[in-house]
Amino acid sequence: MSKSIHLALGIHNHQPVGNFPEIFEMAYKKSYLPFVELLMSYPQIKVSLHYTGPLWDYFFEKHPEFIEKLKALVQSGQVEMMSGAYYEPILPNIPDRDKIEQIQWMNDVIRNNTGYEPNGMWLAERVWEPHLCEPVAMAGMKYSVLDESHFKYSGVPGDGIFGYYISEDDGYPLNLFPISYDLRHLIPFHEPHETIDFLESRATESGERLATFADDGEKFGVWPGTYKTAYEDKWLERFFDLLLDNSSWIKLITFSEYMKKYPPVDKVYLTCASYFEMMEWALPANTAKAFKKIQKEIKQSGKWEEYEPFLQGGFWRNFLRKYPESNNMQKRALMVSNKVHCMKGKETGRARNELWKCQCNCAYWHGVFGGLYLPHLRSAVYHHLIKAESLADLNRSKGKPYANIDICDYDCDSYDEVMLSTDSLGLIFRPGKGGRLFELDYKPAAVNLMNTMTRREEAYHDEVREAVKKHGNHDEGLVSIHEMIRVKEADLDQHLVYDWYDRASLLDHFITPETTIEEFRKCSYSEQGDFIDQPFSMNARKKKGGLALELKRAGGVWQEEEFLPLTIEKTVTLQDDRSKIVVDYVLTNPGDKELDTIHGMEWNFSFLSGKEDGFKVEGQILENRKIEGISSIEYVKNFSLTDTLRKLRIEFEMSVPSRLWKFPLETVSQSESGFERTFQQCVLLLLNRVKLSPGKQLKFNMKITVNPLEDDDSSVSIVPETEVTEAKAA
């Protein structure tokens, strides 16, 4: 055979910060270890390997012997180690200095543990922006790998991907290898010889070409069914054998070796992109649906290949607009990065490590994996973020107790936020949008108790509805097993509820007496006031022993087809040295008509222990559905919630007996195994009748205390279960 071709095999291995330890161990046993062991028995199979920081940390702690294996592979010249930003952040999602430092740290870890000096890096989710060349090159990187679709968008023809390209920003050069789409789909999902056939069809007389395969290592063992394929059915062995049988014309090479041997094909400039699907996921739901529709049309017309280079979805940063939850984590991490980079002294290293952990990409977006919808991943982000921030704050205050007020638009939505911080608590309010409280950090445990989600439409929700509908009325049990597996629950469509406002706390609702808890839960009630999304004026100040924030809005309430004026003043007070929050309310009727309405103060608490929230309450039970976690209780003054997993208790004390509605908020999202319902937070609504003559005021207050759970505390609810009724507001 006179034709030949080079082949580079890049394997990227990753587990998110915050993933369960048993998942790390499972992935190690089913994928990371057997792959490397197989490599050791095939010394002629060259590969480029990438392990992200969470895996390195895990290897250091649990499997130092694995690192020895990597070192041996590197020393024999069989393996090139690829770098990357240590905790696998989406690069455009973090500041340049963190990009550079995280890559340099990975370089250090690789150098110190394997002796290899990395030349190139894996780019998390291949999320590219043209500005990246500069920080990546500044961190010492000479190359990265991207999808061939990135190149198509710049007019590189389909057969132009067999080699690498040089790009630059501001004169900082970076070589970019296009990953073959065909190889990603052949390996390991088709018989090994099909990859050989593909390579044969692309080989040339000059033999200069390079075919690049680079993909997730979890394809070999972790993804459903792949352990059987890769190891039990010996796909990998058969593939390696075939590569060796054809080694006369398939030349295995690492990316670094290829760069030394051949110049780039050409220069290239690549626009913001990732793999095709990611760009679709980043679009708003309605736009994504429209995009899916036209993709289908084009595929049906047989013109996909012709159209594809010009078809683009959104780009990664759109997730920050799509999900305010993602935006808040990203902007908080940015703020903490600024704080951490002002630190001096010995805690700096620890703070940076915590900062970089909170930048791990998985919780910041959502596609076919749970991602943002997984509470434990978001919780890990806040956990490390709060830890880093606490270290930085402590550093700045030189260890003295402090109480601080910051007012700025840190999340860049044009509305100023107010942040009240003490040693134990961090509260963030948005006066311009309902005077809401949307982050409540309990610092001793590094937990954001308001790590909530809002229920929003997703482009794939129609599929849930169709799956349920297609197979008949779910009450009749006609849903097929196949659909059941994907949909998981026969009545999942009933949970497709969308919130009309972002779920947060200290929200002021006004509802009619006829409104039921069920209607409120499903957002199918009628809001009578104008306080949820509207601006409150604010005044934040330090006071003796604490901090106070006064929020005030002269708004109104609908009453018998008239919009009557109503003023709400709510003052939040924080003690310096205690994890206690006091909220004082004053409702005033400034008008000349009698007001008679129902005020509902909404709170949202995110607990990792799910619906088992150790709910303790005294009062008259109107309704209590334990399985669904729905309660309506009258004459409530004291109650508490317990997060058994994080061992925290929140105690509430009302100055007036109120009606309490409590229900779990669940989202419906897509995961690798189908559509699923996820508990996100516990919603509390504290209802009070407001009957005010002209000029009159109603005053009440609420006290909230967060405490670690004593070991002998019972987390069992004392509330007895009741029949399902129609709990109304009054």
Added chain:
Amino acid sequence: MSKSIHLALGIHNHQPVGNFPEIFEMAYKKSYLPFVELLMSYPQIKVSLHYTGPLWDYFFEKHPEFIEKLKALVQSGQVEMMSGAYYEPILPNIPDRDKIEQIQWMNDVIRNNTGYEPNGMWLAERVWEPHLCEPVAMAGMKYSVLDESHFKYSGVPGDGIFGYYISEDDGYPLNLFPISYDLRHLIPFHEPHETIDFLESRATESGERLATFADDGEKFGVWPGTYKTAYEDKWLERFFDLLLDNSSWIKLITFSEYMKKYPPVDKVYLTCASYFEMMEWALPANTAKAFKKIQKEIKQSGKWEEYEPFLQGGFWRNFLRKYPESNNMQKRALMVSNKVHCMKGKETGRARNELWKCQCNCAYWHGVFGGLYLPHLRSAVYHHLIKAESLADLNRSKGKPYANIDICDYDCDSYDEVMLSTDSLGLIFRPGKGGRLFELDYKPAAVNLMNTMTRREEAYHDEVREAVKKHGNHDEGLVSIHEMIRVKEADLDQHLVYDWYDRASLLDHFITPETTIEEFRKCSYSEQGDFIDQPFSMNARKKKGGLALELKRAGGVWQEEEFLPLTIEKTVTLQDDRSKIVVDYVLTNPGDKELDTIHGMEWNFSFLSGKEDGFKVEGQILENRKIEGISSIEYVKNFSLTDTLRKLRIEFEMSVPSRLWKFPLETVSQSESGFERTFQQCVLLLLNRVKLSPGKQLKFNMKITVNPLEDDDSSVSIVPETEVTEAKAA
């Protein structure tokens, strides 16, 4: 009328650095002055005005009274002044520090001359990248304006453009106003009332919406036919009258005023984009053709509106790959920016001004205007670039004469460049690609004598061919007047010649004796050697009183179906204190066969005076076609070329009598008035028969001197014209 709407009118006025003074004056008289005078007579018409740096410079010099008018308009509150990077660079095309400094300088000029403190800026060609928020916000800007297509790509629906959005990078916020596509096409190309009708259809009860018109001021007076429309037919007056008649519901407002009054519609993240056409132009020719084809299909199928938000061409930086000429200017400007920002002392300000001038966008790209294809615009870029560089070099050498060698890959193509610089000359070589010389700066006049173009296919060249073809054989004179106007010449298709290599100098061709000058000119000859694009080894060194670069390649030449070895050594020597270049050639036959071939040394000189290049030569004239500028002359030892416009003469001296071929290189490109042929450079080929026995060497040299033209020099060619013949290489 209960519905209302806000309207912002943004007018952007620009002339490129290096444009002819008479164009500035024409545009002033036909557009800038009458527009502002009309505004003064309509004190209720609010507008936001932007004038780029070249215009400010022109006003300062020629029309200070115009600035007084602007000041009066600003002082009365009628006009908001918009800032921008001073000399209107494409922002992603220049370093962040230059972006910030150019914007700040424009802010200063506006503040000092009108008293207005600018809040927002015009973005040159609306070339956007998500990273821009940071430097733009750092320069003090709170807003910019972009096309509505930018927003569509992020999923903003069509009716979502009536307001503004907030974006950010790294927490630096920037407000972005979407320009209405409809308004851009209505104003002033449809009757004024159609704009009013459009606004009426978009007005709402709340009246909060903003319709944004922002476009080139040259639409009112400079663009073909628009002076008649705008002023003679009083389109503008009638439009302003209608706006005043409807002022009860059309509320004129500036961008800054609107931001104070209303919050943003939403957050937004925008991918790399510009207006739709720009993104198409940035694609490689073949890809652009494929894109045009599918656009046509989609429009025919009536699905344009549905598909458009997902259809994208390339992005601006693709021009740097498409045109190496643009890349060289950009990378040289980057290098000069680095040098200028290392300067100290009083010349720094002057150097920055020259640097910023060379960053003006117009010569760096090509769409429907000539742009890159216009020699006088590229020439202006090099002029200011060389001036800035000379100031920086002088600053670094502290005024002493210097001779410098730099070796680095400044243009980021993976091949090192070698730069030889003295006080009077700057030469740049690319050893890895034929040992070519591709920039020759004559510093006393700040001229790059090798500001050349390569003839490449453009997506619209098919249209030229079709236009000529459709109307029959051009020899028969059947081309319609309509097509003639657009095509300009009946045989323009004959000039669609594409070069197979980038045109540069010191290129080593080997051709057969049968090759004619015509074939060589049209790139339809057969190259016999392997020296044009292949690597030469190099050795650069300082020697007494000068600099030397030795280039060597052991290549080969085809001779009677055999590829025979041949080694070329070419040494370029530069004297410290003189603008003289000596090239010493040694051709060696290292093989065991007799070599008999023809060596042609190619040079390309770009003169602004076009084909009238004051060609003086002594020798035997084989062919001389004056009109076409094509000459073939035998036994040439001395000759000279004169650039009468820039008053420069280049003298050549050969050590051996050679045959000289000389012809003009012309491009065919699109401009606002149609397709046109443009003289770019004079190509010289110095031919010598190479007859070498095994082991033998041939040595010769060439001296090139650049001098200012003495006033009494004649620029008239002394070469008599001849009949058209077939001048062959031997």
